[in-house]
Amino acid sequence: MANTEAALKDAMGSIDGAIGVALVDYGSGMALGTLGGSQSLDLNVAAAGNTDVVRAKLRAMEMLNIQDTIEDILITLGGQYHLIRLLTGRGGQGLFLYLALDAKRANLAMARHQLRRIESELEV
Amino acid sequence: MTAAAPGTGPASSPLARLAAEGATGALHGHAGALYLADGAVVHAESPVVPDVGRRLTAGGRLSAEAWEEAVAEGGPDYRAGRFLVEHGRLSRGELELCHLSALFDAAFFVLFPPDSSQRAPERFLKEARHWLGPVRPVPVPLLQRELRRRGDLLRRAWPWPEVDTAPVVPVPGAVPAGAPGAGPTCGRRAVLQAADGVRTPVQIARALGRSAFTTLLDVRRLAAAGLVRTPPPDTGPGAGPQARTPLPARTPAATVEVSLLYRIRDALEAL
Numbered sequence: 087m088a089n090t091e092a093a094l095k096d097a098m099g100s101i102d103g104a105i106g107v108a109l110v111d112y113g114s115g116m117a118l119g120t121l122g123g124s125q126s127l128d129l130n131v132a133a134a135g136n137t138d139v140v141r142a143k144l145r146a147m148e149m150l151n152i153q154d155t156i157e158d159i160l161i162t163l164g165g166q167y168h169l170i171r172l173l174t175g176r177g178g179q180g181l182f183l184y185l186a187l188d189a190k191r192a193n194l195a196m197a198r199h200q201l202r203r204i205e206s207e208l209e210v
Numbered sequence: 211m212t213a214a215a216p217g218t219g220p221a222s223s224p225l226a227r228l229a230a231e232g233a234t235g236a237l238h239g240h241a242g243a244l245y246l247a248d249g250a251v252v253h254a255e256s257p258v259v260p261d262v263g264r265r266l267t268a269g270g271r272l273s274a275e276a277w278e279e280a281v282a283e284g285g286p287d288y289r290a291g292r293f294l295v296e297h298g299r300l301s302r303g304e305l306e307l308c309h310l311s312a313l314f315d316a317a318f319f320v321l322f323p324p325d326s327s328q329r330a331p332e333r334f335l336k337e338a339r340h341w342l343g344p345v346r347p348v349p350v351p352l353l354q355r356e357l358r359r360r361g362d363l364l365r366r367a368w369p370w371p372e373v374d375t376a377p378v379v380p381v382p383g384a385v386p387a388g389a390p391g392a393g394p395t396c397g398r399r400a401v402l403q404a405a406d407g408v409r410t411p412v413q414i415a416r417a418l419g420r421s422a423f424t425t426l427l428d429v430r431r432l433a434a435a436g437l438v439r440t441p442p443p444d445t446g447p448g449a450g451p452q453a454r455t456p457l458p459a460r461t462p463a464a465t466v467e468v469s470l471l472y473r474i475r476d477a478l479e480a481l
Binding site for chain 1: 346
């Protein structure tokens with residue numbers, strides 16, 4: 087029964103190496119909540135930009151006629167991981183969680199696992 | 211002609227003033243109302259935008275009875291939202307997300323009504339509160355920044371606002387049966403299927419119980435892709451010689467060329 091702010095705090099506090107996290111509506115590209123970030127990582131800009139990533143992937147899947155859903159998208163940079171997790175709950179359609187991680191401090195498998203837990207606690 | 215571009219019109223000034231005063235009450239007009247508490251926006255409603263109840267019941271998340279009960283029991287004390295959470299109908303997170311989506315959606319249509327016969331609200335009812343109760347207040351500068359971004363998104367998708375208020379007319383034969391690419395996952399196919407040549411974008415949004423802004427954006431993208439018709443400017447019943455602001459003449463040939471360029475750009479971007 088977490089509220090969105092608590093879910094974002096949970097993500098920042100419990101996931102090793104978390105730099106920033108955002109909950110994004112990919113219909114409009116608006117961040118419904120953000121936590122963390124820095125001068126070099128504006129989470130509102132990241133929210134709008136990554137909406138295009140999600141839309142492009144959904145479109146590519148459709149052109150390939152793949153009848154499936156995206157669970158998550160991992161983008162590996164030199165020094166960071168960016169993880170996008172699409173929410174699946176009944177009220178959460180059209181939303182994704184966006185998590186930026188410091189590659190040196192992050193445990194990717196654990197981060198994916200914890201993001202899945204946070205999604206289920208958000209109960210959307 | 212067209213509504214003032216978000217952020218540039220006079221629409222934002224009464225709101226900015228009320229925010230600076232830390233006002234509590236409802237700023238209202240024909241296009242809807244914004245509710246403020248201590249200078250922050252706590253609720254927005256527009257008759258053309260699906261509200262929180264419509265969103266929750268259209269997708270089957272709540273029964274109409276559960277919603278009605280919350281309004282009847284919690285409404286008189288301005289706490290219908292809290293009633294839903296306390297009685298286990300919704301999680302706190304679900305209520306927040308649904309409410310925020312509805313708030314930004316409605317605020318766009320209240321402050322920048324696509325229907326040019328409507329104006330942004332100027333009347334302020336002091337101390338008015340909404341029966342849903344506070345959920346998550348939105349600071350006015352944040353709201354204005356987001357609405358400007360949304361206006362830019364619409365213009366970038368297809369810069370002819372005529373498609374926002376006209377019936378959505380699919381171009382015959384533009385989508386071969388079973389053709390990929392229209393994107394049901396992005397909602398555009400649902401919009402296209404609901405387009406019967408009579409409904410306008412906001413009527414489609416209401417029928418589908420989804421965001422009116424997202425539906426506008428989908429319609430503009432469909433128009434850019436050549437899948438729905440873009441009405442020629444200045445031919446609506448309200449337009450004509452008596453139109454108040456004369457636009458620079460745009461010849462049909464020029465319109466076609468520009469629209470072709472947009473389509474080429476979109477096709478290149480989609481590669």
